[in-house]
Amino acid sequence: MKGSDSPPDAEPSVLGEPPVFNAVDISEQTGVDIEEARRLWRALGFPTTGLEAAFSPADSEALSTIHEIVESGLIDLDTAVNLTRGVGQTMARLADWEVASLAQVIDEEDATGAGDLLRVLDAMGKPFERLLIYAWRRHLAAAAARVQALRANEEDLNTVQLTVGFADIVSFTELSNRLSEERIGDLVELFESRCSDVVSSQHGRVIKSIGDSVLFVNGDPIRAYDTADGIINVVGRDSRMPDVRVGLASGSVVMRLGDVFGPPVNLAARLTAVARRNRTIIDAATAELLPADEFETRRLPGRPVRGFGVVEPVAVRRI
Structure with a gap:
């Protein structure tokens, strides 16, 4: 009793x-x-x-x-x-x-x-x-x-063309070892909430948050870039927050049970390892979708990317 x-x-x-x-x-x-x-x-x-x-x-x-x-x-x-x-x-x-x-x-x-x-x-x-x-x-x-x-466009209901974004906190493991459990929890919560606000404002969708990273999608590659730039502005350029890196990749993805699958998802995640702190790196497919009169793109030297062989990442900035 x-x-x-x-x-x-x-x-x-x-x-x-x-x-x-x-x-x-x-x-x-x-x-x-x-x-x-x-x-x-x-x-x-x-x-x-x-x-x-x-x-x-x-x-x-x-x-x-x-x-x-x-x-x-x-x-x-x-x-x-x-x-x-x-x-x-x-x-x-x-x-x-x-x-x-x-x-x-x-x-x-x-x-x-x-x-x-x-x-x-x-x-x-x-x-x-x-x-x-x-x-x-x-x-x-x-x-x-x-x-x-x-x-209406007679497209496959499960396979769609999207730009996938992956935002990642830099050196999260080292950071979590230095901060208290309460502080790291607050930081992750703030990171996720800020990312979510930016994604929503650009008409995109957060697919999932995985502690130190956020996976999002957008049907418009320009809005996807603006999302990446917005995340860097509200997280990476805030002196109270850690640095971030964002990778963008475009192509055909499978949407199932609220999640997304396919090469662009994996490539976007891999590209974060290539990006410098508070920078966005994109793949060649995304570079081709961005208007040349609005964006300047520059191919970087090819490098091995797990699961994709040698890939030439693309640095991008708005003109």
């Missing part, structure tokens, strides 16, 4: 109800085969369970909803699993982000105990849910518009 001063359990506090069903109960209630139910549960990012009570009525309702969509014939089970995995991965990161941000605020206010965090989460629950639905709809509309544009 927990003591009177023990922090409350987060799960029933946040979910509003305790787990009362096991996997067999859920399967019987929803009519979903137990292996299919476990497959969907794993796709959400949670471990499968045995006969212990691990599911709430809300879990049963969610599984029933997915099952009804599949049974309607609108999508098949594999597609449902893919969508569920996307929801699980996205929500897991969002939940970590939300809790970490709120916990930091609570710590700064000298509040104590997990109960304070749960109280804040409860108070923010409904407003944040409304924001979540709003943001999802806005991004859904933007994604649908991109697909409609590809269809």
Whole structure:
């Protein structure tokens, strides 16, 4: 039994109800085969369970909803699993982000105990849910518009021509060894937020952040260059921030499950190792897409690039 001063359990506090069903109960209630139910549960990012009570009525309702969509014939089970995995991965990161941000605020206010965090989460629950639905709809509309544009041009819906950018903090490993954990966390958060602001302002999209680097894409190579230049301005040229390098590469990339794949992605990342501090290096394909009356490009000596053989990087600046 927990003591009177023990922090409350987060799960029933946040979910509003305790787990009362096991996997067999859920399967019987929803009519979903137990292996299919476990497959969907794993796709959400949670471990499968045995006969212990691990599911709430809300879990049963969610599984029933997915099952009804599949049974309607609108999508098949594999597609449902893919969508569920996307929801699980996205929500897991969002939940970590939300809790970490709120916990930091609570710590700064000298509040104590997990109960304070749960109280804040409860108070923010409904407003944040409304924001979540709003943001999802806005991004859904933007994604649908991109697909409609590809269809109108009779292009492949998964393979598109883009300029890929990779922004990287210089000497991050050495930097992280010198700074405190709190300071390096603050620095990475500021780096990611500034990069995201610049990418959005240039109509691009951040694909993912990987600690000391940010991967972004843009359909317009000029805007991609302006993004790179903007990141250097707000990060590399700020004396309080570390230096950065940016690589740009253009070509055909595969877009799948919110990520991008293909040679331009890998080459953009490799080019950051070639770039000088607070400079942008591009590939030949991007150089050809930039108007000669607006940009000055200069081929650099060829050098071996892992996975690409000998590559001639291109230095670029706006005239």
